[in-house]
Amino acid sequence: MSGLGELDRPETPRSPGAWDERSRRSLTDVGGDEGGTDESGSRGAGTTASSRDRQSPTRARRSNADPVKALMHRHRELCERAVDPLEIAAGLEAHGVTDRTAARFRHRDVFSLAEEMYARVPRDDDPAPRPADPSAPRIGAAWLVLALLPGVLCAAAVAGLRLTDGRPRLIAAAVGALAVTLALRAALRRGPLSAATRTTGTWTCWLVGYALLGDGLLRTALAGGPDALPDGTADGAWPLTAAPVVALALSCAPAAVSAHLFAVRARRKLTSSRGLADFSASVRPLLLGTFALYLGALTALLTLTGAVLDEPAAHPQALALGALLLLARLLTVHGHAHSATLVLTATAAAEGAALATLFAGRLPGCDFLAVPVEALVAVCGPAGVPTAACGVGALTLLVHASRRLTRASAHAHADAATGRPE
Known part of the structure; x- marks a missing residue:
């Protein structure tokens, strides 16, 4: 989970060279649209082209356009156990994800990012009704x-x-x-x-x-x-x-x-x-x-x-x-x-x-x-x-x-x- 803690550093540049490999893959589309003409884009052009040769166009396009999917894979257990988006938002915040980090995933805040992650969790049927909150018991x-x-x-x-x-x-x-x-x-x-x-x-x-x-x-x-x-x-x-x-x-x-x-x-x-x-x-x-x-x-x-x-x-x-x-x-x-x-x-x-x-x-x-x-x-x-x-x-x-x-x-x-x- 250390990768997300590094995403939250305000001084981290948008250049792909400053990210770890998994973060670079998950955020390619977020920085790629804006950074196609920057130094990082020219510097990594050869590597990107060679990797595309080894991948199908559909898979590469889906990977570049879906950074949230990589985030969901990294927090798979959190997403599967959550009974509502609030728990995913709280878990992301506990690992250092802030509203500024959510903006890199094209969301205005952590709550909207958590809502998308919760909605995209694979389920066999409709989710069960939310159980009573153990942290807020009724006065009995x-x-x-x-x-x-x-x-x-x-x-x-x-x-x-x-x-x-x-x-x-x-x-x-x-x-x-x-x-x-x-x-x-x-x-x-x-x-x-x-x-x-x-x-x-x-x-x-x-x-x-x-x-x-x-x-x-x-x-x-x-x-x-x-x-x-x-x-x-x-x-x-x-x-x-x-x-x-x-x-x-x-x-x-x-x-x-x-x-x-x-x-x-x-x-x-x-x-x-x-x-x-x-x-x-x-x-x-x-x-x-x-x-x-x-x-x-x-x-x-x-x-x-x-x-x-x-x-x-x-x-x-x-x-x-x-x-x-x-x-x-x-x-x-x-x-x-x-x-x-x-x-x-x-x-x-x-x-x-x-x-x-x-x-x-x-x-x-x-x-x-x-x-x-x-x-x-x-x-x-x-x-x-x-x-x-x-x-x-x-x-x-x-x-x-x-x-x-x-x-x-x-x-x-x-x-x-x-x-x-x-």
Whole structure:
């Protein structure tokens, strides 16, 4: 597929000598009509004449007049599997074909080129009706209930922790954590948040665990170490910040609905758009609107859980973490799991490094290690560490998503759009 990537280079001249052999054969007619009197035509006249001697006139004329046929042969599997021209357009874009490249095949844009390729695919009978789009599932009771389960079970687990003490409390915590994990796994395997790519949830668990325990651990480290527990913990209970975790668990449902709306409307934009630039320009506001819709729902849930649990809502760090997790999941769902995993790993490492430097700063001669974190906490409080780490990660993913999720290839069927590795 590297030949099409070379076609997209704007500095490539129209001379046949600058193309590879297969591209030269497929584009002979496109450049031949205009270039019959140019230098390339005079330079390759002998070769062209000798090749025509070895071919029948009909075959040579058909080969020269049909560059799209060579393109279809190169992308035969894509054309045969596609259920509509949109999937062919998305697959071509994923391999580097742009509207400028389509102009060399005598088409105004990639979409019209894909329509011709789809129409010319050999079929024994009329094509079957288009199946339901798996990237845009209907809002049904099944996946909506699964999206609500993590929040309900998390709220029940927190209630169990507050109503028990001693060993029963430890059992309630273990059972609640297991139940929430299984419910979240089920929600991510079905519905708009499901992805074909298997991803590890290790760093997500770390980030959520830090939201639950991180502020208390950070205060302990600043106070002098594990033996210096914060006020109000004389009984040995570790301070928990449950409100943001419950709000994040409850926000699985708004996240699923937001992802569903984004997928459905992006596919509609793909149907109505007549060019790649037009599609990108129309999807970018849709992505930002989806992002804002989720943040609004998460803000309301944070306020509600903070009032019910009588805890600080921890809006800054919880909003930053929620934004990070939503963008990472959207990228994973649409085929860009590598970048999402990379940013989640870097964010978790930043939070872990902040805690490690505080404890390392208590070693003799290592006071300087804790200075950056202490300065940040002095200005913003303990919430400054997760807010800064998750905020930078979310901003990075937002910029990346505005480039990746506004491409047509991100919204094609997973089995038809074969994107290039990131």
